[in-house]
Amino acid sequence: MLSEALKSKFDQVIAHYPLKRSAIVPLLLFAQDEIGYISDEAIDEIARRVEVRPIEVIEDIGYYSMLHRQPIGKYNFQVCTNVSCQLLGGEEILEHCSKRLGIGHKQTSPDGLFSLEEVECLGACCGAPAMQVNYDFYENLTPERVDRLIEELKANGKAR
């Protein structure tokens, strides 16, 4: 079930546009923020509200890299390895995360706490090497900083 807060956010967002379908991508992302992924129910609800067929919503999901149809970890590590980060050790940070979390690219840990993804430029080039955990930026990374962060998140986080 989608929450009432989310449904009222849907109404607010749709009202911004002369064409309701403009709201599809924002609604998908907001639904994912709440549910953790994009459920069949969310697709149907969004399609109904913006007056398109569900398949048109599904077409969008396949295009945008932040949208996913399966649950992922509570903390999604998105490590940038693009040029500015690569030159300062972004690939090594990715490898380090992979080793410490015990998962590879686009995998989720069995306890549901962590996911890992190699991503393209995050716009954090002057703080390279950088990553995002969910929407939070972590910059000027070192393997030690990554270790501390993982420990903190393990302590804070309860798996979904």
Add this chain to the structure above:
Amino acid sequence: MSDYQSYMKGSPLEVKVISARFGLPNSTSIDTFLAHEGYQALKKAFQMGPDSVINEMKNSGLRGRGGAGFNTGLKWSFVPKQTDKPKYVVCNADESEPATCKDRPLMEYDPHQLIEGIVIAGYAIGAHQGYIYIRGEYRYLMDILDRAIAEAYARGYLGRSIQGSGFDFDLCTHTGAGAYECGEETALLNSLEGLRGYPRVKPPFPAVVGVYGCPTIINNVETLCNAPHIILKGAEWYASLGTPKNGGTRLFCLSGHINRPGVYELPMGFPLRKMIEEVGGGIPGGKKLKSVIPGGSSCPLLTADEIDVPMDFDSLAKIGSMLGSGGVVMIDEDTCMVKVAQRIMKFYAHESCGWCIPCREGSAWLKRLLDRLHGGGGMPGDPETALDVSYNILGKTLCPLGDAAAMPTISIVKKFRSEFDEHVRLGACPYESKAFAV
């Protein structure tokens, strides 16, 4: 949030126009903004009238800061004056060009400056609705902008009859969800209409047929942030900050092998060598510079011998590269250029939207070739094949993503040819053991 200290290290060589308010306490609040010339330009624009605003913009020499470098006032003047259709202003905040992180501080530290620029643009072309299309990863910036927009409504700088002018303008943010291609203006328009971000055929240009089939101007965040300063202080003043036909200042993002990475506001035409040595403090570890990406990864790379160049659109074009989006990456002598080419192509192959076959197939082919070559499986003739594939993408796609994949590749193969040959000869990467150290 970004770490202010790591982005805004500051330099005495900076000329601060659009970054002038960044360091103020509560710089995002409307009260701070109003106390520092905020929304004064908008009031002046209402007195000048739309035509004078557009002329002022044209004469300022401001050129699009997203990368294409088109004269902003001229772009605005292409919007038809007589039309029954509504018109739109779209701010491109999909900052995704690798090495570019300048729109981030503009939105993070001075969101009202952007809002003021958007309203001025709307007034100039007769639009009453604006959208800020922001990349999905920049959620915290969207929250900052949403709060600023709410403040602007509450204080009468957005909404009905702004400051009693009779001019109405509504504005909201619109989040993307991860797609480099959506930074291209026509793909962005499709995305804004709820479709996959595939590019559109031009002409017609968005100024005539844009979002919802209506006249639309699309400008980069930094471009729009300049508008209030041009209106308030005049085209002549703004133009005089830069070089001929390249008015004003711009934000340069120094990254890679540089002692003081950061975002610096410098006059257009600032010498690249001085930027590297004096603003950025040179190359770490006393190493030699090997190459520079002058304006985001879509630009042809420069060699260390090519850095005596003024950083403006025309000077970079003269030496066969581009000023692009302001992302300047320094690459030191211990770096494998084949690996740089490989990583750049991995990006374009991933981000190609797949609409145009030369880009979709060519980028994937080049990625496989460069992977193999760097991995030690290079064959004689591979560099020629890389060039051949690149030239068959160049100019053969609807949007510039294809060119953006081809151009850096061509420049690296041509300028660093010996490194490719060395990979083929050794059957391995000669740098693998010593480069890319953490």
